[in-house]
Amino acid sequence: MDELQMISEMLDEPPTPETRAAVHRRLLDGMRQPERPARRAWRRPALWSGFGLTAATAAAVTGVVVVSSGTSPRAPDPRHGPATRPMSSTTVLLTAAEHAEKAPTSGTYWHVLQMQSRLFHNERKNYSILGWQLVGQWSRPDGRSWTGYRGLPPTPASAKDEAAFRRDGSPDPARISPRLDKGTGTKTFPVCDKGMTYRQVQALPTNPAELRDTLRRAIPRDHPTAGRTADEVVKNCVTDLLSSVPAPPKVRAAAFRMLAAMPGVTAMGEVADERGRKGVGLRVQVQRGVSDTVIIDPGSSLVLSTSRAVAGVTGKVDKVVYLQAGWTDAPPKIPTLP
Amino acid sequence: MTAPPDTAPTDAELLATSVRDGDRFSTVYDRHYADIHRYVAGRLGPQAAEDVVAEVFLAAFRGRAAFDPARGSVRPWLYGIATNLIGQHRRTETRRYQALAQVPPDRHPDGHEDRVAASVSAERLQPSLARALAGLSGKDRDVVLLKALSQLTHEEIADVLGIPYGTVGSRLNRARRKLRAALPAPTEGL
Numbered sequence: 001m002d003e004l005q006m007i008s009e010m011l012d013e014p015p016t017p018e019t020r021a022a023v024h025r026r027l028l029d030g031m032r033q034p035e036r037p038a039r040r041a042w043r044r045p046a047l048w049s050g051f052g053l054t055a056a057t058a059a060a061v062t063g064v065v066v067v068s069s070g071t072s073p074r075a076p077d078p079r080h081g082p083a084t085r086p087m088s089s090t091t092v093l094l095t096a097a098e099h100a101e102k103a104p105t106s107g108t109y110w111h112v113l114q115m116q117s118r119l120f121h122n123e124r125k126n127y128s129i130l131g132w133q134l135v136g137q138w139s140r141p142d143g144r145s146w147t148g149y150r151g152l153p154p155t156p157a158s159a160k161d162e163a164a165f166r167r168d169g170s171p172d173p174a175r176i177s178p179r180l181d182k183g184t185g186t187k188t189f190p191v192c193d194k195g196m197t198y199r200q201v202q203a204l205p206t207n208p209a210e211l212r213d214t215l216r217r218a219i220p221r222d223h224p225t226a227g228r229t230a231d232e233v234v235k236n237c238v239t240d241l242l243s244s245v246p247a248p249p250k251v252r253a254a255a256f257r258m259l260a261a262m263p264g265v266t267a268m269g270e271v272a273d274e275r276g277r278k279g280v281g282l283r284v285q286v287q288r289g290v291s292d293t294v295i296i297d298p299g300s301s302l303v304l305s306t307s308r309a310v311a312g313v314t315g316k317v318d319k320v321v322y323l324q325a326g327w328t329d330a331p332p333k334i335p336t337l338p
Numbered sequence: 339m340t341a342p343p344d345t346a347p348t349d350a351e352l353l354a355t356s357v358r359d360g361d362r363f364s365t366v367y368d369r370h371y372a373d374i375h376r377y378v379a380g381r382l383g384p385q386a387a388e389d390v391v392a393e394v395f396l397a398a399f400r401g402r403a404a405f406d407p408a409r410g411s412v413r414p415w416l417y418g419i420a421t422n423l424i425g426q427h428r429r430t431e432t433r434r435y436q437a438l439a440q441v442p443p444d445r446h447p448d449g450h451e452d453r454v455a456a457s458v459s460a461e462r463l464q465p466s467l468a469r470a471l472a473g474l475s476g477k478d479r480d481v482v483l484l485k486a487l488s489q490l491t492h493e494e495i496a497d498v499l500g501i502p503y504g505t506v507g508s509r510l511n512r513a514r515r516k517l518r519a520a521l522p523a524p525t526e527g528l
Contacts, residue, residue, distance in 0.1 A: 003517045004486040007471065010438060010464050011487060013379035015372050019388055023375075026392040027367060031399055118355075121347060289406055290354075308354075 089267040090260045092280045092298050097256035099301040103249045107327025109138040110198075110246035113335055115274070115321040119157060127164035128157035130319065133176050136335030138328075139246065141198045145183035146332035151176030178334045189245040192237040194218040198246065206250035208258040215241075234262075239284070239294055243303055243322060252301070259284075271295055273305035274321045349412035353402050363399050370416055371395075373488060377417065380487040381424050383434045390427065394420045414497035417488065421480055421498060428476065438468035463521050470520030478513040481506055 117130040132152035139145040154172050156162040188195030192215045205211045215234045241247055241255050259265060268281030279295040295304040307319040323338055349366060356362035374394055379387035397419050405415060480499060484490045492506045
């Protein structure tokens, strides 16, 4: 027996179920601390978990902007298609800002309908697919909220995965039953990882520079990205503000203008989202090795979809398609694909 | 229907998505808890290990956004965090080896001599080995224990400690020489 083996035997302290559970409990306690209080409530990926299989929820990587009038949230208007000439990222964002500013804000519920994807990889047969769920959120200014889910058929992650996926019988790795949950507690919205109530969101500044300062201050001290510059963190989270958060039109406009003034945002020209809707792609360098693609319809100021690419990971890790966002009078229900 | 068991995201994917969805991090914990426990508890003892292992995963959770998959995989990254934290408990570690150095050599009843021969001989050597381990420099001990307790490859150890590959080999050789020198010469039948 060599000395390394002897050391290994002498020092062996196998884990017990008790220590495992104790450590896990402490980890969960620690994880629950300030970090991202709002996100948990917002995403509630309960339906995605517990499958043994795991993958990536797309959290609300980004969002929609918009706006609806009357009783139903407005979908992007095809007549307001993006201009044919290539637009700079600044132009895209400033155009979106103008349209965001004019958005109507009447209705009983702030409603966001999105398709969230998670990437699954089948190692044995070596192909990747996206599992999809439709998530509808309804929030009232008084803090009450509802979330509805419906599973959607999986799709191959890329064209090259298609054949293997079909051969395998197009399996769904994480089937989801339709359901509608009522939120417990006062609904908060993720604003730079701080959970803000409806009222706090309404009080956000409408001046881009002031908004930026407020967002910087909103970043929790122990934010996982705290080591990065405040601007990077703000850039990372401003898309949340543009999407899932019922910020007043002037605040959203300010958020677009703020983003327009930040480095690391580049225009990709006209691109189509998962549903074939055309918009202008923006690439937002979130940090080294991580970039988000945000597709915006500058005409409606709606963010159509977002996805994230991470160095060393094949394919997009998070992909979210925003179908509707805005104020509505229609009550919460299990969502259906429009 | 549940997912096919062979379909799973890589550690790096999990970590990347856990930036947005903290709950995903639990899977990282599930996968690596046992290994990290053995490493930490081997060095600090089971009592201190509970605190430190929780700290390792919490530090990983808080730093998960800064994890850069281009610079290595998740496993060595976790061992790196663990090694740093262990470094803050040097006295606990030394006390553990000193305690092991005092274990009386012959604990096994005579009747089982044949069957337990191998482990008895290992146990006889234990005090010297533990003393030698306590006497190693911190740097050498890191390399030895990443190898002995966790069976990391030279490459992984280089990743964990942020040192060149060649340095891993030279530190390991030097340390093993010292450890062997501290052991009594092999006797017959050993």
